Amino acid sequence: NAGVTQTPKFRVLKTGQSMTLLCAQDMNHEYMYWYRQDPGMGLRLIHYSVGEGTTAKGEVPDGYNVSRLKKQNFLLGLESAAPSQTSVYFCASRSDSNSPLHFGNGTRLTVT
Amino acid sequence: GDSVTQMEGPVTLSEEACLTINCTYTATGYPSLFWYVQYPGEGLQLLLKATKADDKGSNKGFEATYRKETTSFHLEKGSVQVSDSAVYFCALITGNTPLVFGKGTRLSVIA
Numbered sequence: 443n444a445g446v447t448q449t450p451k452f453r454v455l456k457t458g459q460s461m462t463l464l465c466a467q468d469m470n471h472e473y474m475y476w477y478r479q480d481p482g483m484g485l486r487l488i489h490y491s492v493g494e495g496t497t498a499k500g501e502v503p504d505g506y507n508v509s510r511l512k513k514q515n516f517l518l519g520l521e522s523a524a525p526s527q528t529s530v531y532f533c534a535s536r537s538d539s540n541s542p543l544h545f546g547n548g549t550r551l552t553v554t
Numbered sequence: 555g556d557s558v559t560q561m562e563g564p565v566t567l568s569e570e571a572c573l574t575i576n577c578t579y580t581a582t583g584y585p586s587l588f589w590y591v592q593y594p595g596e597g598l599q600l601l602l603k604a605t606k607a608d609d610k611g612s613n614k615g616f617e618a619t620y621r622k623e624t625t626s627f628h629l630e631k632g633s634v635q636v637s638d639s640a641v642y643f644c645a646l647i648t649g650n651t652p653l654v655f656g657k658g659t660r661l662s663v664i665a
Contacts, residue, residue, distance in 0.1 A: 446597070475652060484643065484657035485598075492650070500652065532597055539650045540605070542588060545597030 444468050448533050448546035455523045455553045463518040463549050465533030473536045474516040475500075475543070476508065478529040485532065491516055523553045556581040560644045560656035567634055567663050575629040575659045577618075577644035585646040587611075587620055587627040588653070592641040601629075601642070634663045 446467045455461055465474065472493050477485040487500030489508040497508045505527060507519045516535075520527060530550050534543040561576040579585065586605045590598040602611030607622035616631045627644060644656040 482657065485655045487652050490652050534598075539647070540586065542600040542603060543590075543598070543653055545599070547595070547597045 446533055446535055446544050446546040448531075448549050450549060451547070452550050453552070455520075455551065457524060457553060459523050460519070460521050461523065461551075462520075463531055463533075463551075465516045465518070465535075465546060467514055467516075467533075467535040467544070469535065469537065469544065470513070471535035471537045471544070472513075473538070474510065475534045476506070476516065476518045477532045477534065478502065479532060479548070480529050488518065488531075523551075525553045527551065528553045556585065556646060556648055556651065556654045558644050558646055558654055558656040560642075560659055562657070562659065563641075564660040564662055567661070569636055569663055569665050570633045571663075573629070573631040573634045573638075573661065575642055575644075575661070577627045577629065577656060579625050579627065579644075579646050581625075581646055581648050583648045585648045587618070588645045588647070589616070589618055589627070589629050590643040590645060590655075592643065592658070594640070598643060634661070636663045636665050639663045 449464045475490040476488040486502045491510040494513040509517045530548045533546045557580045588603045589601040591601045592598045602613040604611040604620035610619045641658045643658045
């Protein structure tokens, strides 16, 4: 029972490099979310999706792009990484608007 | 917009002490309220929830009551253990909007 799986777990990038974070869920959930967690800031929503083929901006979307080509996957892309994007990134999913979120274990990204 | 305010930490308690972490909210409509817990190196896990006024959520000895009159959802436990050391997040949702989180409260329990 995998739940929500994030890859990679850790990554170090140089400023200007690009990368994609992958989130996969095996619970057939409609809704998927990307958050970033920074000290003293709690969790801030980057982008989210309410179903396959849909995406929407959250609180802090600048510098990130997302895609939801398949229901089970939600990709977060950084086209040109900046040190301000150093953070821990969490993916989450849920089945409907009244259900609790299921979280992955996070990706720790450092941009130097 | 909707928001959640929770007490700042860190909170340090001795084992078997009583715990209260305050959480208040501002929301349009009638939100559902949640407490999530994050253990070191892990993602967040749902601890408990309440979906309407006067509901009490409970799990693992933790409780929280949805108080509409004071717009609060304080987390309580009568006797904490070292294994309760974690970061606790209060959150709300209204309708189809994404979950709104508080900034988290770090709890350390010492033996």
